[in-house]
Amino acid sequence: MGRLVTGAENPTVLYVSGGNTQVIAYLQRRYRIFGETIDIAVGNCLDRFARVLKLSNDPSPGYNIEQLAKRGKKFLELPYAVKGMDVSFSGLLSYIEEKAPGLVESGEYTPEDLCFSLQETVFAMLVEITERAMAHCGSQEVMIVGGVGCNERLQQMMEVMAKERGALLYATDERFCIDNGAMIAQAGYLMYKSGQTTPLVDTWCTQRFRTDEVEVTWRD
């Protein structure tokens, strides 16, 4: 889907949403996961922090964090956990969950500052593992997909990283970032075109496919 919308050839993909955080690249008929979270997803981390600050769920907790972060100024150093091409967010979340109420109450940091610091830290981790995967695969294209991919600060940071290494960033907008129906339809269309069909009686839904489980018949 991302390739269709952006025209990218063979990008390294950062897939970030409420349930998933993965760095993916295509190699020999499979989308292979080069890096991922070893505990919670980045979207989950942001949502849970939004709850600590009692932010509204409308339109989404992540969106509200993004808006607050725009007004944050003071940077709080938070635990930064990159392990090879994997990341870990649970330690960071516990840390900020525990500290946040006190820091806000004492007036040392505003909720805006904390949202800003959280975003700066977790996105830096994501951009770093994406860059590691790109260096590892020799890739010159990068794409962000998934709900958290709508975040403009993440896109901006990725853009800077891409520029610094002479690579290109392809970002999809929210029409495609979060429309699972469109993505499934596009995958189905490609499978059909490659001659892979499933009789209707054998067709059902599963949410549990891992990215690297599916054999890709529609790409070389």
Added chain:
Amino acid sequence: MAAPMDVSGENVRKFIKQGAEAKVYAENFYGRPCISKERFSKGYRHPTLDKSLTLQRLKAEIRAMSKCRNLGIPVPTLYFVDTSTSTFYMEEIVNSQTVRDYIVSIQTSDPDGAMQKLSPLAEKIGKILSKMHCGKVIHGDLTTSNMLLRGDPSDLDIVLIDFGLSFSEGLAEDKGVDLYVFERALLSTHPNTEELFKVVIEAYKKENVKESADAISKLDEVRMRGRKRTMVG
């Protein structure tokens, strides 16, 4: 402090490659050929975070390299550290290739016999990692690109490099994650190496039966953490 120059006073710095966070040069350290690794600042990161990470990693890398040296694990010899430019100078490992290139070349030239041919190498890797973990060094970024094979590949003379994400820790959890990172790097870079990783783990166990058991059970635990995650949203 400026970068050291060679004896003639001429700086002969030659750019070799740019990794994810450092530039690597070949140059001359007072007459000796050497490799320098310069960590550069990342424009996408907040300046405070950037400074702190750069220094932290420079220190981590140097510490782990000297520790490995004491443990008898081959690493490049450290010559000089310049914190003002986040650069350090080390021995050039001449006549070497990465384990990654070696595995690729064997898998390409002899797909059927690759497993058998690569087994001794996997065993040696397991042994080295076990030794390193017993010495409380966690590498943090184990990949086949971060291991060099010096001289004739059949000598299995492995040199570990790239310790920027390393830290000193004896906890089984960290060892388990270190092995997990390596497993993922191996399998995603070299398709069909599941059996090879088993050889690594067997050798890892054999090298230190007592201490490796906990790390291996943590490895299984960390794997499950990844797998149980469903693909929702």
